[in-house]
Amino acid sequence: MRCLSCHTEDTRVIDTRVIEDGSTIRRRRECPSCHFRYSTIEEIEILTLTVDKVNGTQEAYDKEKLVRSLKLPLQKRPISPERLKRVVQQIEQEIQAKARKDHISTTTIGEIAMKYLRKLDKVAYIRFASVYRSFEDVDEFADALKKLSPKQRKYGKKKG
Ligand SMILES: [Zn+2]
Incomplete structure (x- = not known):
């Protein structure tokens, strides 16, 4: 240098x-x-990972895309850039651990991101879930919300 x-x-x-x-x-x-x-x-930058999309197409893993998808729901939330950076590192470590033969699905990345976002900030977690999950699986989105707030489960139960 x-x-x-x-x-x-x-x-x-x-x-x-x-x-x-x-x-x-x-x-x-x-x-x-x-x-x-x-x-x-x-x-460390992940270079060899291929992301399998729900529509059957594939693309190279892109860290910036992950960061953008986390920053969006974290808008105006009290999370410092340092904390976000640590969470991105944790998410990437789990992405690498869950990848099989250098492949991972967008669904798995979404699930991992949601898990860490839930621990980080619940408002951002709901925003993330509503934006990114509803496109792929409405039931999973509803299920994710139920898990977040146990009280809401009551409304789904039948009376008597
Ligand atoms: Zn010099």
Whole structure:
């Protein structure tokens, strides 16, 4: 890497540290010419995963798409970018764990995202469920809402 200070081509890595649940690597670097010190952050990016859509088509996994789909229901909710980043990491770890032969379905990604969103913020969870699940499965959406609020289950029961 080029030195930010004197633009020497060759900088030295003096320390490598794994941070944030092992998903991020920080390298401390020093320029041998001017001794300017800085660090670089490397984040793991999933590149080999294929996402199977409900309509039968496939697309390459895209982290930005996941982040966008989480940010939308989190609009105006009191969740810091750092917390969202941690949740995205957790979701991606579970996506990798649940993937089979480098494939995962949009439904599974949606379920994983919902699970973590539910723990993070219930308002965002309902928004997510109503926007993303209703397109694919109305019953599952209703079921998800029932699980969220046990009181609502009463209204579905028959009297007598
Ligand atoms: Zn330098």
